Amino acid sequence: MVRSGRRHLPLVALLALLGTDMAAAAPNLCVANQNGVWSDQEELDRVGACKVCSADGTRCEQCWEFFSMNSSGDCVPCKATEYGEGTGAALTCISCKADDPSHCYNCGGRFLLREEPDDFQGFYADANGKCIQCPTPHCAECQNVTGVCLQCEPGYGLVGFFFDPAAAACTPCKAGCARCESADECSGCDYGYLPDPATGQCAPCPSNCQECSAANQCSQCKSGHTNVTTDGSACAACADPLCSFCAEGVDKCTSCSENGFGPDPATKRCVACTTPNCSSCSDSAATCTECGPGYVLDGATGACEPCKVQNCSWCRISSQTGQEECESCLNGYTSSVANADPITACVPGSA
Ligand SMILES: *[C@@H]1O[C@H](CO)[C@@H](O)[C@H](O)[C@H]1NC(C)=O
Ligand SMILES: *[C@@H]1O[C@H](CO)[C@@H](O)[C@H](O)[C@H]1NC(C)=O
Ligand SMILES: *[C@@H]1O[C@H](CO)[C@@H](O)[C@H](O)[C@H]1NC(C)=O
Ligand SMILES: *[C@@H]1O[C@H](CO)[C@@H](O)[C@H](O)[C@H]1NC(C)=O
Numbered sequence: 001m002v003r004s005g006r007r008h009l010p011l012v013a014l015l016a017l018l019g020t021d022m023a024a025a026a027p028n029l030c031v032a033n034q035n036g037v038w039s040d041q042e043e044l045d046r047v048g049a050c051k052v053c054s055a056d057g058t059r060c061e062q063c064w065e066f067f068s069m070n071s072s073g074d075c076v077p078c079k080a081t082e083y084g085e086g087t088g089a090a091l092t093c094i095s096c097k098a099d100d101p102s103h104c105y106n107c108g109g110r111f112l113l114r115e116e117p118d119d120f121q122g123f124y125a126d127a128n129g130k131c132i133q134c135p136t137p138h139c140a141e142c143q144n145v146t147g148v149c150l151q152c153e154p155g156y157g158l159v160g161f162f163f164d165p166a167a168a169a170c171t172p173c174k175a176g177c178a179r180c181e182s183a184d185e186c187s188g189c190d191y192g193y194l195p196d197p198a199t200g201q202c203a204p205c206p207s208n209c210q211e212c213s214a215a216n217q218c219s220q221c222k223s224g225h226t227n228v229t230t231d232g233s234a235c236a237a238c239a240d241p242l243c244s245f246c247a248e249g250v251d252k253c254t255s256c257s258e259n260g261f262g263p264d265p266a267t268k269r270c271v272a273c274t275t276p277n278c279s280s281c282s283d284s285a286a287t288c289t290e291c292g293p294g295y296v297l298d299g300a301t302g303a304c305e306p307c308k309v310q311n312c313s314w315c316r317i318s319s320q321t322g323q324e325e326c327e328s329c330l331n332g333y334t335s336s337v338a339n340a341d342p343i344t345a346c347v348p349g350s351a
């Protein structure tokens with residue numbers, strides 16, 4: 001709950017300042033919040049969300065974004081339209097009507113349709129101030145009130161807008177293109193591709209190459225790979241599966257992956273972490289620093305112990321209670337109580 005942008009002086013202080021007969025006319029002093037939307041809850045509770053106070057300092061003239069002024073002159077939080085649990089809506093209301101915080105003028109956030117690949121739609125504020133999913137599939141941003149698409153989600157280009165905005169559609173960019181104005185005009189390539197001025201599209205880098213300066217010139221191989229030709233035209237997998245970089249050659253590891261320790265200076269190879277169910281070790285192969293899903297590090301023994309909650313994927317010892325708490329469930333399981341923190345039981349189902 002956010003309190004008003006006004007600060008009431010204690011009555012005793014007012015009486016001392018003004019004399020008892022003037023107390024009734026005492027002004028309510030406005031306090032401008034300097035940090036605005038970056039304030040923490042404690043600061044909002046203390047000073048409120050007024051952005052600009054009136055010249056005489058008695059009232060708030062303008063509230064910060066995400067707040068609107070009610071008829072008493074207080075800045076109250078805008079309320080985004082409610083969508084139920086599990087609908088994929090992650091929504092905020094950036095500006096709303098004075099006196100009606102539920103009437104949104106500018107909706108922020110997105111509607112996640114599918115996690116993989118990251119597929120979402122934006123929201124717009126309709127004429128009634130309700131936040132609605134943009135009607136055009138794969139549209140990231142659309143016009144207030146009309147819902148006409150202005151910008152597509154990454155990997156899609158807006159087509160047809162010029163001829164008939166209302167009929168504009170988002171079409172997939174061509175292979176290797178991360179952002180496009182239309183399917184024919186690519187403006188940014190995916191990792192592993194480079195712009196090809198001849199086609200206006202993206203051409204693949206050499207295989208297993210993450211970044212290249214030309215189609216046969218790799219400047220950075222993918223993790224776990226190294227350039228195996230002196231001209232950088234090819235990348236090959238490091239010989240050691242625990243190796244993440246082998247810049248000096250496929251059999252000479254320079255950096256081990258998280259679940260490996262080393263490399264050993266003599267053999268240039270990595271040693272697997274020795275603690276069972278450990279996902280990351282440092283200092284030595286036997287010093288586990290992080291356990292795999294479903295396990296928690298026992299600070300006293302250094303062992304990975306199964307989470308107490310069955311089918312929990314991530315549990316940790318709370319610094320506040322000293323108790324083990326489950327934070328998330330394994331894939332295919334969900335908290336028995338929605339939004340529970342900590343989770344007390346993981347049951348079959350999806351979040
Ligand atoms: C305005 O907001 C403040 C703080 O939330 C509240 O105390 C007050 O009653 C509101 N005024 C009206 C008219 O709703
Ligand atoms: C919607 O309207 C708000 C102001 O009410 C404006 O700030 C915002 O940019 C508009 N959004 C779009 C996509 O036109
Ligand atoms: C990889 O490229 C670097 C310079 O970019 C070079 O120093 C190194 O010798 C190359 N490694 C191999 C195996 O060709
Ligand atoms: C945890 O380690 C034990 C002993 O090495 C092994 O049997 C078990 O399969 C491991 N659990 C997981 C989830 O990998």
Ligand SMILES: *[C@@H]1O[C@H](CO)[C@@H](O)[C@H](O)[C@H]1NC(C)=O
Nearest residue numbers: 294310311312330332333346
């Ligand atoms: C989930 O927990 C149950 C016990 O509640 C257990 O029988 C089952 O093997 C677990 N499933 C997985 C995938 O760990």
